[in-house]
Amino acid sequence: MSQRSSLGALAVLAASAALVAGCSSSSSSTTAPSAPAYSAAPTTASAPATSAATGVSAADCKIINPISSGVAAKLVPLQSEPKAKADAGIKAYLAELSADEAKLTSADGKAALGAFITALEKSLTETTSQATTTLTSAIGALGSACS
Numbered sequence: 001m002s003q004r005s006s007l008g009a010l011a012v013l014a015a016s017a018a019l020v021a022g023c024s025s026s027s028s029s030t031t032a033p034s035a036p037a038y039s040a041a042p043t044t045a046s047a048p049a050t051s052a053a054t055g056v057s058a059a060d061c062k063i064i065n066p067i068s069s070g071v072a073a074k075l076v077p078l079q080s081e082p083k084a085k086a087d088a089g090i091k092a093y094l095a096e097l098s099a100d101e102a103k104l105t106s107a108d109g110k111a112a113l114g115a116f117i118t119a120l121e122k123s124l125t126e127t128t129s130q131a132t133t134t135l136t137s138a139i140g141a142l143g144s145a146c147s
Contacts, residue, residue: 060109061146063100067113068143087124094120112145 056064074093078086094117101113119138123131 055106055108056112056145057104057106057109060104060106063103064109064113064142064146067097067100067116068139068145071139071142090120090124109145112142116142 075090078089081089097113097117097120101110101117104110104113116138119134123134126134
């Protein structure tokens with residue numbers, strides 16, 4: 001029974017954390033204008049553009065951003081499913097995330113997505129309170145990886 005309540009908490013947490021992560025990246029305390037993502041100077045193919053804040057490549061951000069913004073859409077529907085179907089859904093989602101992680105090229109991008117995958121796996125065996133803490137942190141970090 002606690003596994004079922006953890007799943008419900010997981011879905012609610014994912015929705016909340018995704019909203020928080022999306023909102024927190026919009027405020028900035030810096031006064032200097034940010035540098036453009038691409039400069040007019042030529043660059044080499046071996047040095048992809050990266051997020052100045054995190055070192056995640058622009059190509060990785062194209063993979064990470066949809067994952068970050070889609071966490072709630074993936075997890076919320078699972079809370080109303082029978083446990084066996086919800087568990088299968090989470091395992092399928094974890095397989096998708098692992099496939100996406102394999103496509104990443106930057107160490108920071110791999111670390112951000114890897115931490116989310118690990119937190120999601122870990123949350124399945126934790127209490128609701130522990131899972132909330134674990135996932136809030138991981139979803140927030142994933143959401144800010146490309147800010």
